Amino acid sequence: MFDELFKLVAGESGEQIINNPQVPNEQNDAAIETTTNSIFDGLKSQVAGGNGADVLSLLGGQSGIQGNPLVGGLTANVTNSLMDKLGIDSPAAKQIAAALVPVIISKLVSRTNDPNDNGFDINSIFGSLTGGKSDQFNLGGLLGGSQNKGQQEQSPDLSSIFNILSGK
Numbered sequence: 001m002f003d004e005l006f007k008l009v010a011g012e013s014g015e016q017i018i019n020n021p022q023v024p025n026e027q028n029d030a031a032i033e034t035t036t037n038s039i040f041d042g043l044k045s046q047v048a049g050g051n052g053a054d055v056l057s058l059l060g061g062q063s064g065i066q067g068n069p070l071v072g073g074l075t076a077n078v079t080n081s082l083m084d085k086l087g088i089d090s091p092a093a094k095q096i097a098a099a100l101v102p103v104i105i106s107k108l109v110s111r112t113n114d115p116n117d118n119g120f121d122i123n124s125i126f127g128s129l130t131g132g133k134s135d136q137f138n139l140g141g142l143l144g145g146s147q148n149k150g151q152q153e154q155s156p157d158l159s160s161i162f163n164i165l166s167g168k
Helices: 002-012 014-018 025-048 052-059 069-086 090-112 122-129 158-165
Strands: none
Touching: 002 025, 002 090, 014 025, 014 090, 025 052, 025 069, 025 090, 025 122, 052 069, 052 090, 052 122, 069 090
């Protein structure tokens, strides 16, 4: 999942990173990698922190992106990482993150819910975010989608699933 996310960020970062005079050209790759890591780590920490249902709802297309507190948190993570790791000033880092993160999440949601796109599916995303703990569940089936990718239909209690995923 990380490699696919990296490709997604790289493909969408032209204006915000590559052509941005606030990001020196020699830092373009590092800025793309930092953005990718921040998004991935932010999603991973949300699942580990017990907010797996919110992540599932977001990535499954069940909740909106605009004004979503999860997207806001990811935007803040990217902002802080760009400032801390690359020394990009606060206004520029905020502008980059505010413009890029919602687009990345929107594309991620769209690709995750596209049955013809094998790059992302909800089960493999959660497998990556949980270190494989979620592999026993058909999370796509919980969304009512066609993302079961050959897994058996199971209908465990949603809170039980996310307690397992967050290590509780």
